[in-house]
Amino acid sequence: MTARPILLDCDTGIDDALAILDFTARGGEVLAVGSVHGNVPAPIGARNTLRVLEIAGAEDVPVCVGAARPLAQPLLTAEHVHGQDGLGNTNQPSPRRPVGEGSAAEQIVRLAHARPGEFTLVAIGPLTNLALALLLDPELARLIPEVIIMGGAVGVAGNVSPTAEANIWHDPEAAQLVIEADWKVTLVTLDATMQALLTPTDLEAIQGATGERARFAWAILDHYLTVYQQWLPGRTCPLHDPLALALVLDPDLATYRTLPTQVELRGLATRGATVCDLRTDPASPSPEPGWRMVRYLDQLDVERFRALFVAGITAG
Numbered sequence: 001m002t003a004r005p006i007l008l009d010c011d012t013g014i015d016d017a018l019a020i021l022d023f024t025a026r027g028g029e030v031l032a033v034g035s036v037h038g039n040v041p042a043p044i045g046a047r048n049t050l051r052v053l054e055i056a057g058a059e060d061v062p063v064c065v066g067a068a069r070p071l072a073q074p075l076l077t078a079e080h081v082h083g084q085d086g087l088g089n090t091n092q093p094s095p096r097r098p099v100g101e102g103s104a105a106e107q108i109v110r111l112a113h114a115r116p117g118e119f120t121l122v123a124i125g126p127l128t129n130l131a132l133a134l135l136l137d138p139e140l141a142r143l144i145p146e147v148i149i150m151g152g153a154v155g156v157a158g159n160v161s162p163t164a165e166a167n168i169w170h171d172p173e174a175a176q177l178v179i180e181a182d183w184k185v186t187l188v189t190l191d192a193t194m195q196a197l198l199t200p201t202d203l204e205a206i207q208g209a210t211g212e213r214a215r216f217a218w219a220i221l222d223h224y225l226t227v228y229q230q231w232l233p234g235r236t237c238p239l240h241d242p243l244a245l246a247l248v249l250d251p252d253l254a255t256y257r258t259l260p261t262q263v264e265l266r267g268l269a270t271r272g273a274t275v276c277d278l279r280t281d282p283a284s285p286s287p288e289p290g291w292r293m294v295r296y297l298d299q300l301d302v303e304r305f306r307a308l309f310v311a312g313i314t315a316g
């Protein structure tokens with residue numbers, strides 16, 4: 001089965017960049033991209049995305065700037081993880097083309113009406129643009145069959161607080177709006193992405209490859225690997241965003257389970273946590289308001305995913 005094209009929402013970001021490079025190298029079609037605050041401010045995320053699309057040979061893909069801040073909390077960015085420029089302080093040249101007109105949220109609404117049912121919406125940053133698009137158009141969810149999100153943590157620790165993963169934590173209200181909408185949502189959580197770690201052999205293969213994509217990937221990885229040395233043994237890093245995009249191309253990289261879910265909005269220590277009702281039979285959704293059935297990865301074929309990723313990054 002051929003994968004549907006995607007509309008991508010991202011906060012590029014080192015792993016966002018790796019995800020775009022891998023997805024495009026392996027034949028994935030990107031219709032358009034929106035940037036959002038998160039790893040870096042949204043305009044920098046858009047600039048980085050334009051640069052990455054140049055490396056990927058996808059200069060026809062429009063990029064719109066999205067939300068400058070979360071719905072209900074101040075802006076917080078993550079340059080300590082992704083570098084001051086969001087691309088590992090690699091001092092990239094300015095992109096050759098400008099961003100598109102209009103906001104990322106407007107772009108989602110426009111494309112959903114122009115191509116109803118035809119694309120998958122993939123979010124690998126905070127969910128503010130998706131929430132704004134839902135607020136702009138109450139019919140939106142009906143037009144988009146599937147939404148894949150890198151975000152959340154269910155049975156593992158968070159990465160910005162004891163319980164919250166960054167993309168949800170950056171805008172919990174937006175995340176809850178997106179989960180509550182009437183579309184099929186898959187959350188690619190830290191439970192899965194923290195299994196998907198690059199090995200020394202993978203890194204050697206990327207370092208040794210000579211194509212522009214691999215050279216760019218190696219340059220931005222250096223910073224990411226150094227940052228992750230604080231948290232993980234050895235020189236490695238998780239492939240959060242690449243896994244979400246890889247699942248568009250190969251959904252059978254994982255098995256899935258569906259659980260009633262809501263985002264914690266009020267907890268003092270738990271704001272931004274993705275709370276799952278693990279007591280419930282997955283076939284019978286919890287009846288209380290706010291809970292929605294969300295799909296999660298159950299078993300992930302880590303070896304196959306890593307092999308595909310390395311093949312994508314080192315191609316050409």
Ligand code: RIB
Nearest residue numbers: 013015016124166167240
């Ligand atoms: O928690 C990982 C996520 O947060 C990834 O999308 C990464 O790019 C950051 O945005």
Ligand code: CA
Nearest residue numbers: 013016124125
């Ligand atoms: Ca991201």
